[in-house]
Amino acid sequence: MTLCSIFVRLLALTAVASAGYVTSKRPDSRIRDSAAVQATGPRRVVDKSDGASYMRTAQLSKSIVVGVYESLEGDNQVLRVVGSLDSGDSWNRVGAVLSVKKDEYSIGNPHILALPSGRLLCAHRSHRRNKDTSTGYATFGITVHQSDDGGETWKKLADVDSRKRTGVDGIWEPFLRLSPTSNKLQVFWANEMTTDNQDIVYQESSDLGQTWSKPATVAGADYTARDGMPSVVNVAASSRNSQAFAVFESGKGPTFVVDYVKTMKDNDDSQWGGRSRIYTPKNNLQAGAPWVINVGGTLVVSFMTNEDTPEMPNVDGGELKIVTSKDLGKTWSSPVVVGKKGSHWPGIMALNDKEFLVTWSQDGSGMLAQKFATS
Numbered sequence: 001m002t003l004c005s006i007f008v009r010l011l012a013l014t015a016v017a018s019a020g021y022v023t024s025k026r027p028d029s030r031i032r033d034s035a036a037v038q039a040t041g042p043r044r045v046v047d048k049s050d051g052a053s054y055m056r057t058a059q060l061s062k063s064i065v066v067g068v069y070e071s072l073e074g075d076n077q078v079l080r081v082v083g084s085l086d087s088g089d090s091w092n093r094v095g096a097v098l099s100v101k102k103d104e105y106s107i108g109n110p111h112i113l114a115l116p117s118g119r120l121l122c123a124h125r126s127h128r129r130n131k132d133t134s135t136g137y138a139t140f141g142i143t144v145h146q147s148d149d150g151g152e153t154w155k156k157l158a159d160v161d162s163r164k165r166t167g168v169d170g171i172w173e174p175f176l177r178l179s180p181t182s183n184k185l186q187v188f189w190a191n192e193m194t195t196d197n198q199d200i201v202y203q204e205s206s207d208l209g210q211t212w213s214k215p216a217t218v219a220g221a222d223y224t225a226r227d228g229m230p231s232v233v234n235v236a237a238s239s240r241n242s243q244a245f246a247v248f249e250s251g252k253g254p255t256f257v258v259d260y261v262k263t264m265k266d267n268d269d270s271q272w273g274g275r276s277r278i279y280t281p282k283n284n285l286q287a288g289a290p291w292v293i294n295v296g297g298t299l300v301v302s303f304m305t306n307e308d309t310p311e312m313p314n315v316d317g318g319e320l321k322i323v324t325s326k327d328l329g330k331t332w333s334s335p336v337v338v339g340k341k342g343s344h345w346p347g348i349m350a351l352n353d354k355e356f357l358v359t360w361s362q363d364g365s366g367m368l369a370q371k372f373a374t375s
Contacts, residue, residue, distance in 0.1 A: 296353030
């Protein structure tokens with residue numbers, strides 16, 4: 001399907017909420033002129049429902065954006081798909097990747113990727129619940145679905161990895177990307193081995209997701225911690241060379257921080273170096289659920305933290321903050337508060353070499369989207 005036909009299809013779709021979306025009148029007043037990032041537009045409501053969370057987006061063209069997020073609809077868990085024709089200023093409901101009975105399955109952690117052909121891929125966790133317990137799982141898995149009509153209809157492509165539960169051994173938080181150096185499809189995910197030990201691993205596909213390699217470790221092989229929520233981006237070190245940065249949360253005991261590892265050689269995704277720190281929260285509290293993008297050569301990392309909301313037991317429901325680096329991760333800016341207390345599971349996506357889109361759910365407001373720019 002061409003971008004033009006996708007554009008026409010999206011125009012014909014029904015709005016998610018009412019025709020008049022709820023927006024703020026001006027950018028967040030907490031963003032100062034001297035900050036590393038500045039809001040360039042008002043907050044837009046994508047979905048008003050309380051069950052909307054964990055939205056991730058992909059760009060089909062300069063102005064067409066498709067997003068996928070978790071939604072609770074009656075007795076079902078749904079991976080809902082929405083689209084925007086104006087880079088996130090308004091949103092329309094497009095379709096759904098998958099809908100399952102929430103007492104039988106647990107689906108979530110969706111990540112959407114647009115291939116050069118226009119095909120959309122969505123990776124997500126795909127766990128089957130244990131009927132003998134109220135909260136346990138019988139199997140863990142990561143599944144990829146594909147769409148060739150702009151996200152309206154989807155079909156299963158492949159199971160990337162799966163396992164029967166034998167203890168604390170989950171599979172979580174997949175991140176899809178097409179490597180700019182190898183041109184292979186890659187999925188990074190969190191491999192849980194014990195309650196206090198979780199590694200970042202990745203698998204590759206040479207046939208656009210039909211078959212997958214065995215997992216290889218990116219971070220955690222020589223370090224005991226709960227490493228999770230990976231995202232990966234390439235940043236050019238020169239006109240011909242680039243390095244891949246894998247950003248993730250890392251927890252030891254009650255404290256969580258944001259770390260990264262990068263490839264040891266330019267243009268080689270197979271060898272990863274030691275970890276470096278991006279952010280350590282104040283007062284031995286928590287920072288987690290990070291996401292990294294490249295905006296015109298600037299690394300932009302979003303994360304949640306309870307460092308200024310210590311009454312929150314963890315990062316979920318704390319504040320959403322952003323830091324940036326203009327020197328390939330050597331130094332990082334002071335954090336900018338983008339979402340106030342009550343923020344949940346943010347995602348970010350570069351729109352161009354200056355602007356990027358932030359999506360997150362906010363208590364009392366629903367699923368939000370807002371544009372920002374680097375300074």
